[in-house]
Structure formats: structure tokens, C-alpha cells
Amino acid sequence: MARKKETLKSIAANLGITHTSVSNAFINPSKVSVKLRKKILDYAKSVNYHGPNPAARSLRTGLCGAIGIIYNDQLSYAFSDPHDIAFLRGVSTVCEERGTNIVLIPLKNSDLDNFESLDAMVDGYILNAPYKSNPTTQRALSRGLPTVVVDFESPQHISVLTNDASVMQEMTSHITSLGHRKIGIITFPLKEGSQALFSLEREPETENYVVNQRLQGCRAALLNEDIELSNILVQEITNSRKGGAEAAQILMNAVPDITALICFSDQLAYGAMEECRRRKIDLPGRISITGFDGITPYDLSPELPALTTVRQDADQKGRKAAEALLNKASVKSNQIDIQAEVIIKDSTAKVWNL
Structure with a gap:
């Protein structure tokens, strides 16, 4: 029997x-x-x-036992960028504790229709720094599921935000305190696919909250020193070491006597440093470079100086986002603040006398 x-x-x-x-x-x-x-x-x-049985549980409770994480790039980037790896680790830690599964959904996918990915059974979303007008972002928000946004301002949802503007103002002030006046800024795109070179005097439209806040921080610090914003060039580029090297090349060609590069990620900063090394430019004697994230790649050349950067806790951001989504009723405010801090190391020094 x-x-x-x-x-x-x-x-x-x-x-x-x-x-x-x-x-x-x-x-x-x-x-x-x-x-x-x-x-x-x-x-x-x-x-x-x-x-x-997951299907039976879903029918009984109305829940799927999974959340969707929407990334602002291809999934291969999420598994190669140290910041995104740490963020995902934070989310995963909380989800493991709660017995919740994760569905990863990229904004950029050359092989699949992301709308099909959004039809996956999930109980809610974490939007990780997406561009506002992206169709995947808009479709996710329109589904009406519980949603937490990270590095993305959305009054109707819980937002996990870093003090980008104030900490970037502090970083820029560090650079100007060293005497630098011929400064370039390397940022990831203001809008998807954009790679423009422009003056900081211009008030650009941007769909990326992080870029906007960091530019505002730079602008405030430079204005405090009466530095002409029209003399500060900004280069948009893909957020990668290759992109950082390309942007540094563009800025150094445009302003041959440039003395400092402020980069909006460590990936961009390390790429810029590698381009300087390729050109046999002394770091930081000739050019000072700063980053943002505070996570060192495993394959970084030991010849490069330790990077002056902004350290933000990506693991904590992931944890806070997951906790807010899974315990929405206990969240007291629609904004969760993550405090980042400037870490001064060897890649910045007093301006080189031309």
C-alpha cells in the first residue's frame, strides 16, 4: 500500500x-x-x-514568495561591479532570513523582452537606480505592487537614498582646498545612452537622481570658491573602467593642463587612473583623482595609488531596501537615509605647479 x-x-x-x-x-x-x-x-x-507547493501557496495567500530586483544595466554588470555585488548581497541576506526568493530583472537586455520578465510572479520590486522614463521602470511602477526605490526619488514609494549632494560637495571642497582649479568631472550618463561633453555651467536635464545630486554637490562647492562653472567640463560615459579611461582621455585632450578628475564611481576613477598610467602621468603629482563607492576591485594594479573616494555601504543599502519591502507596515518614513563619507587617501595631492 x-x-x-x-x-x-x-x-x-x-x-x-x-x-x-x-x-x-x-x-x-x-x-x-x-x-x-x-x-x-x-x-x-x-x-x-x-x-x-509554491503554486498552492500563491493561490492560498495571494503571495508568490519572491521579489523582483530591477537593475539599471545588464545582469552581467550587476555580477561584475563591486558596488552592485555588495548591494545584492545585502538584499539576499534579508531574503534568506525571510525565506523569500529573488528575481533579477535588467533594464538592458539584448536578447529578451523585459516586459516578459516583469510578468514573472513577484510580490514587489526593488528598483536599483533606474532611469525614470525607461519602459521597464514605468511598467514596473504601473503594476501597483509594493515597491522600494534605491537612489531614485519617488514620493509615492519608500526611497533608500544616500547623501550624494552633501558628500560630493565635501569631496569637491577637498579638491579645491588643495589648490585645484582646472578640474574635470566624469559621470555616468544623465540619460540612457548619452555620452555628451558639456560645461558645468549648463543645468542639464537628467533622469538619474544620483547624477543630479552629485552634480549639484560639485556645483555648490565650486561656487563657494568663486570658480567659473563654464571652465569645468563634464563627460558622460558608460560606468566602467574602460569608460573611465575613455572619459579621462577626452578631458585631458580638451584641457591639457587639467589637474584633477572627480569621478562619480570608483570604476570610472580606476579607469581614469589607468589612462594616466598609460600616458606616464604622475599620480597624484600631476593629476589628482577621486572616486565614489569605496570598494576596491580584486584585479587592481598595485602600482596605482590608494584612491580618495566616498565610501557608501552598498550592503546596508541592500539590506534596508529588502527590509523596507518585506516589512512595509513597520517603516515610519517614506525615506531611508544612508550616510556616505569622504575617505582621503593617496590619489589626491596639492596642485602641481605648471
Whole structure:
């Protein structure tokens, strides 16, 4: 005679515990002790029970047990950029504690229709620094699911934001305090696909909250020193070391006596440093370079000086975003602030006398 199929209720009865405890062991492990969860899972394994059926659970609760994370680039970038890796680690840590799965959805995907990705069964979204007008962003927001946005201002949703403007003002003030006046700025695109070279005097339209805040911080610091914004060039470029090298080349060709490059990510900064090394330019004696993120790549050349940067806790950003999405009722404010700080190291020095 075939053995009766085990269920949550039968396992609970056999172990003399509540049905809720057994359910939590599978789908909400943080609500049971480590010892009890092990007891439940060991018993379930012995009777060949692998957990509640996801489809049945969805029908019963109206929940899928998964959240979607929307990235502002291809997934390959999310798994190669140190900042995004740390952010995803923070999200994953919280999701593991809650027994929640993750669906990764890129804004850029050359092979698949992202609209199909958005049709995946999820209970809510974390939008990680997306461009506002991107169709994937707009479609996700229009679904009406619980949503937390990161590095993205959206009054109707919980936002996880870094003090980008104030910390970039502090970084720029550090550069001007060293005597630098011929300064270039390297940023990721203001709008998707844009790679313009423009003067900081111009007030550009941007769909990227982070870029806007960091430019405002630079502008405020330079105005405090009565530096003409028309003399400060800004280059948009793909956020990568290759992009940083290309942008540095453009700026150094446009302003041969430039003495400082302010970069809006460490990836861009390291690329700029590598371009300077290729040109045999002394760092920081001839050109000072700053970054933003505070995460050192594993394959960085030891010949490069330690980078002056803004350290932000990407892991914490991921944790806060996931906690806000999974515990929305307990969030007291629609804005969660993450404080970044300037870290001064060896890549900046007093201006070189031409």
C-alpha cells in the first residue's frame, strides 16, 4: 500500500508542534529557532517532504514568495561591479532570513523582452537606480505592487537614498582646498545612452537622481570658491573602467593642463587612473583623482595609488531596501537615509605647479 503523502499538517501532528511552526520553517525561517527548524527539516527530509507547493501557496495567500530586483544595466554588470555585488548581497541576506526568493530583472537586455520578465510572479520590486522614463521602470511602477526605490526619488514609494549632494560637495571642497582649479568631472550618463561633453555651467536635464545630486554637490562647492562653472567640463560615459579611461582621455585632450578628475564611481576613477598610467602621468603629482563607492576591485594594479573616494555601504543599502519591502507596515518614513563619507587617501595631492 502506497504511503500517504505528507503535508504541513501531518508533519506538525507527528512532531507535536503547530502547523504555523512547520510552515515558518520553510517560508519564514527567522520566526522559528535554529534548533526547531533543523528538527522540522530533518524530519521532512526523512519522509521525503520538500516543502509547500509554491503554486498552492500563491493561490492560498495571494503571495508568490519572491521579489523582483530591477537593475539599471545588464545582469552581467550587476555580477561584475563591486558596488552592485555588495548591494545584492545585502538584499539576499534579508531574503534568506525571510525565506523569500529573488528575481533579477535588467533594464538592458539584448536578447529578451523585459516586459516578459516583469510578468514573472513577484510580490514587489526593488528598483536599483533606474532611469525614470525607461519602459521597464514605468511598467514596473504601473503594476501597483509594493515597491522600494534605491537612489531614485519617488514620493509615492519608500526611497533608500544616500547623501550624494552633501558628500560630493565635501569631496569637491577637498579638491579645491588643495589648490585645484582646472578640474574635470566624469559621470555616468544623465540619460540612457548619452555620452555628451558639456560645461558645468549648463543645468542639464537628467533622469538619474544620483547624477543630479552629485552634480549639484560639485556645483555648490565650486561656487563657494568663486570658480567659473563654464571652465569645468563634464563627460558622460558608460560606468566602467574602460569608460573611465575613455572619459579621462577626452578631458585631458580638451584641457591639457587639467589637474584633477572627480569621478562619480570608483570604476570610472580606476579607469581614469589607468589612462594616466598609460600616458606616464604622475599620480597624484600631476593629476589628482577621486572616486565614489569605496570598494576596491580584486584585479587592481598595485602600482596605482590608494584612491580618495566616498565610501557608501552598498550592503546596508541592500539590506534596508529588502527590509523596507518585506516589512512595509513597520517603516515610519517614506525615506531611508544612508550616510556616505569622504575617505582621503593617496590619489589626491596639492596642485602641481605648471
